[in-house]
Amino acid sequence: MDITNESEALYKILDKDSIPSYLADIPAVVEVLGSTSDLSIQEIGDGNLNYVYRVSNAQDKTRSVIVKQAVPFLRLAGESWPLARDRMRYEIRAFSAYSDLVPSFVPDIYFADEDMSTVIMQCLDNHIILRVGMIEGIRYPKVAEHTGLFMAETLFKTSAWFMPSLERRKLLDRFTMNADLCKLTEDFIFTFPYLVHESNYSNPATDEWVKENIHQDHEYKRNVLHFKELFVSKTEALLHGDLHSGSMMVNQDESYVIDTEFAFFGPISFDVGKVFSNYLLSCTSHFERPGGAEYQQWILEQLPVIWNTFETRFLELWKQSNDSTLYVSGFLPEEELESLRSEHMIQILRDAAGFAACSMARRTIGIAGVADIRGIEDVATRSTLEIFNLKLSKRLMEQRNELSTIDDLLVLVNDFYSTHNT
């Protein structure tokens, strides 16, 4: 992976016209495409931040790459919301770490260009965004297991229970200044959705409910603030930072994680909680889709697969790790370690439920909704589901510290879903 230095003068925003000549100068990309003389270029990004193109050889469409470029503003909000494009630097750094840790779960990176804030990577033509698949009610038999493995490998192996002290600090140092994207999370997940704020989404019936039941629920908001503090000051492991169903490309056999620009050192439970919340948001949306009940059942069955795979692998790695920043061989007897590890896993589960609660609220009230729900055209129906999700968010937040196992979480969730009157 080549990384050149950033320089403002060398940056220009790519478009369909300028992409061919840009790619022609990159041997690794020319090799994948065969030739750059006749390219077919499609803008495919549905993201909130960046531009994404699929570029293929028009003579041989099986030869293709993805070109992703950061622009110096928040695409979702428009050019009036500046956002330093050096976020691409952190996306590249995270991909680089993941290529070592979980090569089978991230696309190949052919070229990374910090000057142009561009990354060129493997085109996943046989895969679709998991969120899109879930909206269509498609079952993916492997994705839950893959997600659990991805989290266990990346989160445990970048934690102080695995890494030696100096190596850990060096890795941490590579992400500390991903400041703009951390600030987006601070604002859009932990602050704005719970206040009257111009950036928030609006749906009259939902707004009414929110005014009464979110803005005025001080206990809930105090918990949100607690999780904001964890997010800001717990440097536990290298997080993906935006691990939801829109950041995964899947098919029946394979799962890839993309969009790593939010990567930074934070609490492990944040990644886990985001995954949970996006399954739950999708689950709720299926009250309104044909065949929804069966698909809802499938979704809820995935949660224990995700968690159990994550926990099993995380503990397996932990048991093998005898010398790290935190631990030296022989410091404690095995039975004490067992109990310490199991307390840690319970804490991750509880905090994941709290982060899931924040994530569900922000995806409902905040600027960046999920297509699962926002795509429902009838505003009254949509509002019913929005309020349902907010109630579930509140329930998760309130009861999180009663959870000790993933089964406890499932009981809570199933119990909650059974209250919905279809």
Added chain:
Amino acid sequence: MDITNESEALYKILDKDSIPSYLADIPAVVEVLGSTSDLSIQEIGDGNLNYVYRVSNAQDKTRSVIVKQAVPFLRLAGESWPLARDRMRYEIRAFSAYSDLVPSFVPDIYFADEDMSTVIMQCLDNHIILRVGMIEGIRYPKVAEHTGLFMAETLFKTSAWFMPSLERRKLLDRFTMNADLCKLTEDFIFTFPYLVHESNYSNPATDEWVKENIHQDHEYKRNVLHFKELFVSKTEALLHGDLHSGSMMVNQDESYVIDTEFAFFGPISFDVGKVFSNYLLSCTSHFERPGGAEYQQWILEQLPVIWNTFETRFLELWKQSNDSTLYVSGFLPEEELESLRSEHMIQILRDAAGFAACSMARRTIGIAGVADIRGIEDVATRSTLEIFNLKLSKRLMEQRNELSTIDDLLVLVNDFYSTHNT
């Protein structure tokens, strides 16, 4: 403050012969000294890491400076224990932050030289190291209040409850790579003292007790590990990182904090706990000094002054801080904030007791003892006090979560001291 870039070629270890010509080239220092043609130079460092010289104009001894230089090994352990001298960079950065935050509590810095790993600062001729004064049984009427203020100002104002997000990350970024000194703390405070380790101190009667009551106390060691994890992964505020009575220069009116090379972002309670532990270690030592009982009483009276000053100022600053990384105006009503703040202060107190427990153990068993105790010549007497301190460490660790106020801590401590048979 001038900071030049580090370069290996430009570094040489200073000694009495080379200091005059080195200083002659630094206008800011020549100005303080008047002239460098006839200097009186004394090595005064009793530290574990660096060389410290007092340099004065032999014709006018009131004109003087302190020259402090880092050497590329752990002075305490000898040249065989390498330690990157770039720690001086972090000492300089911390002094720079403290000059803004608490100018009256840190010496003036005349010159800082990263190439030479040297800092040249105000000579505090009318002050002595607090530890030395406390060994002599001297009362300092202001130091407790000053220590509380120093901690409140530096810890609150570098926390996410005060700093805006980007500024906070930039400051954090300046200390992330103080890796060697963080590793020293990880090893020497949180690991080696609780194991058989070649670096540990030895005193036969104490060793015997430690084998039974520290090495085998798994609950205690598990708590130590908990605090190690907090130290490693809670980036709450810019800590001094080594705030004990050997890092303060005092007299009846003034108090200065020195030796800032351990500075990094960590848990607030770590600085508070180190202060507590060093008062307690001194207190114990006065069982064996003339007039000790009255001085012990004075020492214990300082703990609530330190804490109450710290807490009052910390909360005062917090109440004034309406917009920060964590908080935006109006997010919660004042009564919720009051209760949140008071929960935070209780947690800081409890964690400070836990960190104090670790610090007392390491100062007793580990390589870096305190002169208060290690200076007692009779080994049997010394061992009695060592075991007493270790028992207090265990009591603090075990009962820390029962503490809600500084009075609770005092009851615990007074109760414990009353068990000593003189």
